[in-house]
Every structure is written in C-alpha cells, then in structure tokens.
Amino acid sequence: MSSVAVLVELARSGTSGGHVKCWERFAQSAARLPGHRPALDLTVYFLGTRDHVETLAPHVRLVMLRPVLSTAAFTSADAAEDVTDLAPYHPRLAALLPRHDVWHLTHGFAYATTAVRLARHAARTAHRVPRLVASVHTDVPLLASVYARYLADRRLPGAHPAAGRFLADRAAAWLRHRRDRLLDSCERVLVPTPQGAAELARTLGPHRVCLLRRGIDHDLFRPDATARAHLARAYGVPTDRPLVLFAGRLDATKGVPLLTESLRLLRARGRAAHAVMAGSGAEADAVRRALGPDVTLLGPLPQARLARVYAGCDLFAFPSRTETCGNVVAEAMASGLAVLLPEGARTTGWLTAPGHDGIVVPRDDPGDWADALTALLDRPDLLRAVQQRAAATARTTHPSWDQVLTEDLLPVWTAEGLCRRAPRTRMA
Incomplete structure (x- = not known):
C-alpha cells in the first residue's frame, strides 16, 4: 500500500479558501475509492488550533497540527487572509512524515521546508528517500506583493508610494525564488492549467510538470429555481x-x-x-x-x-x-x-x-x-x-473530484517508474 502525505500548511475551517477545500474534496474522493483501485493510504495534514485527527475511512484521514509560528497575529481585523505557519521547521510533522512513502507539497512554508529538509537528510545518510511531489494552488508571490502594499499603506501612512512598491517587489521576488527552489526539489510538479504548465516547464523541464485539474461537485452546485x-x-x-x-x-x-x-x-x-x-x-x-x-x-x-x-x-x-x-x-x-x-x-x-x-x-x-x-x-x-x-x-x-483523483493524482502517487532523486536545493 502506498502511503501518501499531503502537506497543506493552511488553517482548516468551515469557511476556508479554495486551497483547503480542494484537498478536502480529494480526501473525500479517496475515501470513496472502490476496492479494485490501486492501494492507497492517504493523510492530509492541515493547520489547526489543536492537534487532532479526523478519520474519513480506514485508509483516509485529515490531521490538524498546531502551527509553530502562526501568521494569525498579522491578519487584518476581518481575518480574511489565510493563516499559515512561517516556522522553518515543524517538529511534530517531522516525527510523522517518515511513515509515509510520498510527500506531496502544496505550499511553501513550514510543512514544505520541513519535508525538504528531512528528504535531504535521508539522502545524505543513505536512508530510504521519500518521493517528493508538489502541486501549485496559489500565486503566493503575487498575493504577497498586493498584501505588502496594504501593509505599507496601513503601517506607513503618508509614506511615498514608492515605499509600498519597493516592499511589494522585494516580497514577490523573494517568495518567487523560494518557491522555485522548493519545486526544484520535487520529481513531479502538478499545475492546474496548460498555461501554468508551460510556464513552469521552462524552469523545471517539461518531463517534470503534469496537469492537476480541479473538480466540481455537480450534486451541490447546480441550477435551483427555489x-x-x-x-x-x-x-x-x-x-x-x-x-x-x-x-x-x-x-x-x-x-x-x-x-x-x-x-x-x-x-x-x-x-x-x-x-x-x-x-x-x-x-x-x-x-x-x-x-x-x-x-x-x-x-x-x-x-x-x-x-x-x-x-x-x-x-x-x-x-x-x-x-x-x-x-x-x-x-x-x-x-x-x-x-x-x-x-x-x-x-x-x-x-x-x-x-x-x-x-x-x-x-x-x-x-x-x-x-x-x-x-x-x-x-x-x-x-x-x-x-x-x-x-x-x-x-x-x-470533471468531478473523483475523476481528477483517479486520472491525475493516483498515477503520480503510485507510478513505479518515476525517478527518485534527492532534492538538490538548500532551504533557508
């Protein structure tokens, strides 16, 4: 049985954004997999206010871990921004990851940096090297650029507009560089659109980039005359x-x-x-x-x-x-x-x-x-x-979420012929 850990370093709640909802849907689809499908044991790791496990099926579970360095204190009054973990290392996650064969990165903060650090250590010490894959869900550098301008306007009232632009450009450039280094550690990177695949293929090579579409719940989202x-x-x-x-x-x-x-x-x-x-x-x-x-x-x-x-x-x-x-x-x-x-x-x-x-x-x-x-x-x-x-x-x-899971994700998670290369990059 292939054991997969999906790392979503975002806080999970009933009103979470699309990134969290996406992986909730994939987990629900995995729980519905019929017995003749390739054996899969799936754990999706989120952030939470307390450590706990939500079991969807004997082979599928959601695990919430408390953040080490939460961004909750930096959110605006309406708390509209996603809460993540800025710590360079998450000890609790580090203790859990070795039980899994495939480590799937979906963001670029505490969970991802912990996974890459552990994989590098495994490669240096001749231990079993996990397979690292990743998927792109959010244009974090662009979002950081916009939020840097908001922060400059809020914290530096009356400052020259160039100050906000400078902060925005620096934040975006740093996060783009950091994202690319993380993705270069992975044997496969999944993106939702052909346009995004073409952009990343220029950096990573076309053989390392695959499509991961998004699904739709056709029973929930439909016309309703009432x-x-x-x-x-x-x-x-x-x-x-x-x-x-x-x-x-x-x-x-x-x-x-x-x-x-x-x-x-x-x-x-x-x-x-x-x-x-x-x-x-x-x-x-x-x-x-x-x-x-x-x-x-x-x-x-x-x-x-x-x-x-x-x-x-x-x-x-x-x-x-x-x-x-x-x-x-x-x-x-x-x-x-x-x-x-x-x-x-x-x-x-x-x-x-x-x-x-x-x-x-x-x-x-x-x-x-x-x-x-x-x-x-x-x-x-x-x-x-x-x-x-x-x-x-x-x-x-x-497509439905079930279709995307079986057609896009399972082939990457369970493929035997994919290369297992140790991550080359050094994470801060």
Missing part, C-alpha cells in the same frame, strides 16, 4: 432586479476595486442591478461606501450555503488575475450563471466557447467591465443563452 426566493428570505436580497455575484476575498488580489467601480458606473448609467458579495477582506468597507443599498455583503459562507447563493444569482463577475485555476468560476457555471472574466486570466480555461458560455472582458478597466455587464443586462435573451451554455459546459466538460 434559490432566488431563499436569498430574499435569508439575506434580504431584492428579487426585482438582476443579481451580480462575487465570491472570494474582498481585496485587490481578486480585483474587487475594479469590480466595485464598474458597478458604480453601471448604477450611474441607470441600470438596475444589485451586487451580492460572499467573502470578507480589506475592501469590504470601501465596497459598502461606494455601492450603499445596491450591495449585500454576506461575509464568508460554508460551501452548502454558498451553493444556494450561486444558484439564486444571474451573473458572476470575477476580475481576479491571481488565480491559478479559480474553482469559484466552475461552481458559478455549474449553478447556471453567466460568468464575466478578464481576458488572459487562467480562469478562462473553464470556458470552451468564450463569448458563448462566458464573457471575456478585454481590459482591466471599469468602463469595459460596466460595458460587458450592460450588454447582458440590456439583452435578457443573450443573458439566458450564456447562462444555459455555461451550465451545459459545466455538465459536459468539467
């Missing part, structure tokens, strides 16, 4: 105008300022639309001030409640360029929403016929986004056609 009335009852959302949904962190990393301004322009043009935003973040107050009664801020929601919010809305506007995949787009399409996405963003990979099963906005300009929204709101027939095509694309082309 959802609109539920939104009105549960959240007071108006039912007499189109609803434009956004789901994710309410900050600049997701393009929220751009979307807010485009919605303000839409209102100035006399178009009746109401914004619904699920999530929290640094831009929440700015959104509330700019849109007033024309926005409903729901805060973070668990998946089951979020699914009904999707199904009760009409359009999903998502200007983010930081996504490596953007599962929220797939969830919106499966729920029967017309999606609006930035041209060139990796999220457009969910579309099979841009312009028909989703709208691609050419420029990151509020006027362009307002124009795209207006074009759909002024033509209900076009809006319905895009909604129907989006739902059809989701049904016919977006």
Whole structure:
C-alpha cells in the first residue's frame, strides 16, 4: 500500500479558501475509492488550533497540527487572509512524515521546508528517500506583493508610494525564488492549467510538470429555481432586479476595486442591478461606501450555503488575475450563471466557447467591465443563452473530484517508474 502525505500548511475551517477545500474534496474522493483501485493510504495534514485527527475511512484521514509560528497575529481585523505557519521547521510533522512513502507539497512554508529538509537528510545518510511531489494552488508571490502594499499603506501612512512598491517587489521576488527552489526539489510538479504548465516547464523541464485539474461537485452546485426566493428570505436580497455575484476575498488580489467601480458606473448609467458579495477582506468597507443599498455583503459562507447563493444569482463577475485555476468560476457555471472574466486570466480555461458560455472582458478597466455587464443586462435573451451554455459546459466538460483523483493524482502517487532523486536545493 502506498502511503501518501499531503502537506497543506493552511488553517482548516468551515469557511476556508479554495486551497483547503480542494484537498478536502480529494480526501473525500479517496475515501470513496472502490476496492479494485490501486492501494492507497492517504493523510492530509492541515493547520489547526489543536492537534487532532479526523478519520474519513480506514485508509483516509485529515490531521490538524498546531502551527509553530502562526501568521494569525498579522491578519487584518476581518481575518480574511489565510493563516499559515512561517516556522522553518515543524517538529511534530517531522516525527510523522517518515511513515509515509510520498510527500506531496502544496505550499511553501513550514510543512514544505520541513519535508525538504528531512528528504535531504535521508539522502545524505543513505536512508530510504521519500518521493517528493508538489502541486501549485496559489500565486503566493503575487498575493504577497498586493498584501505588502496594504501593509505599507496601513503601517506607513503618508509614506511615498514608492515605499509600498519597493516592499511589494522585494516580497514577490523573494517568495518567487523560494518557491522555485522548493519545486526544484520535487520529481513531479502538478499545475492546474496548460498555461501554468508551460510556464513552469521552462524552469523545471517539461518531463517534470503534469496537469492537476480541479473538480466540481455537480450534486451541490447546480441550477435551483427555489434559490432566488431563499436569498430574499435569508439575506434580504431584492428579487426585482438582476443579481451580480462575487465570491472570494474582498481585496485587490481578486480585483474587487475594479469590480466595485464598474458597478458604480453601471448604477450611474441607470441600470438596475444589485451586487451580492460572499467573502470578507480589506475592501469590504470601501465596497459598502461606494455601492450603499445596491450591495449585500454576506461575509464568508460554508460551501452548502454558498451553493444556494450561486444558484439564486444571474451573473458572476470575477476580475481576479491571481488565480491559478479559480474553482469559484466552475461552481458559478455549474449553478447556471453567466460568468464575466478578464481576458488572459487562467480562469478562462473553464470556458470552451468564450463569448458563448462566458464573457471575456478585454481590459482591466471599469468602463469595459460596466460595458460587458450592460450588454447582458440590456439583452435578457443573450443573458439566458450564456447562462444555459455555461451550465451545459459545466455538465459536459468539467470533471468531478473523483475523476481528477483517479486520472491525475493516483498515477503520480503510485507510478513505479518515476525517478527518485534527492532534492538538490538548500532551504533557508
């Protein structure tokens, strides 16, 4: 039996982001594996407020470990940022890892650096060397760049704008270098899109880069004719105008300022639309001030409640360029929403016929986004056609989590012919 440890150094909760949800879904799929599948024992390690184990099946479990150096103290007042562990070494994880054959890195902090350090030590001392693989879920350097600017604005009020840019550029460059060194320690690196695979292949070589798609729960995310009335009852959302949904962190990393301004322009043009935003973040107050009664801020929601919010809305506007995949787009399409996405963003990979099963906005300009929204709101027939095509694309082309596990992950975890090379890089 192949024993796999997946290392997710993020705090797990009911409203965690897509990275955590992704591995929860894969673990649930692994628990459903039929007996004829390759033998697999899977442990997914998260961060938690206390050490404990959640067993999903005899061969699948989730393990939460307390962080050594938590970032919780550095989060904003709304705690929208993901909590990770900045320690260079996690002793408790180090004691548990040797029982596993495959160590799967998904981030670049305490868990990952501990795994690489142990693997290097095993190679030097002629002990059994584990197989190291990795998957890319978040553009951490880009996110750090945006948050560095937020930090500069908050902690250095009145400072020259160049100070924020300097901090942002240095943070992004350091984390990019650090990420590349970690990935170079792995025999296989999995990425969610062909575009991302091509970028990493230039650094790592094409033979070391594989696709790891994202799945969709088609039973949970689907059209629901009763959802609109539920939104009105549960959240007071108006039912007499189109609803434009956004789901994710309410900050600049997701393009929220751009979307807010485009919605303000839409209102100035006399178009009746109401914004619904699920999530929290640094831009929440700015959104509330700019849109007033024309926005409903729901805060973070668990998946089951979020699914009904999707199904009760009409359009999903998502200007983010930081996504490596953007599962929220797939969830919106499966729920029967017309999606609006930035041209060139990796999220457009969910579309099979841009312009028909989703709208691609050419420029990151509020006027362009307002124009795209207006074009759909002024033509209900076009809006319905895009909604129907989006739902059809989701049904016919977006894989389930079970499919992705068996087709993308298991071949990498259980392949006997993959090279076992010791990590070359030295971690700080």
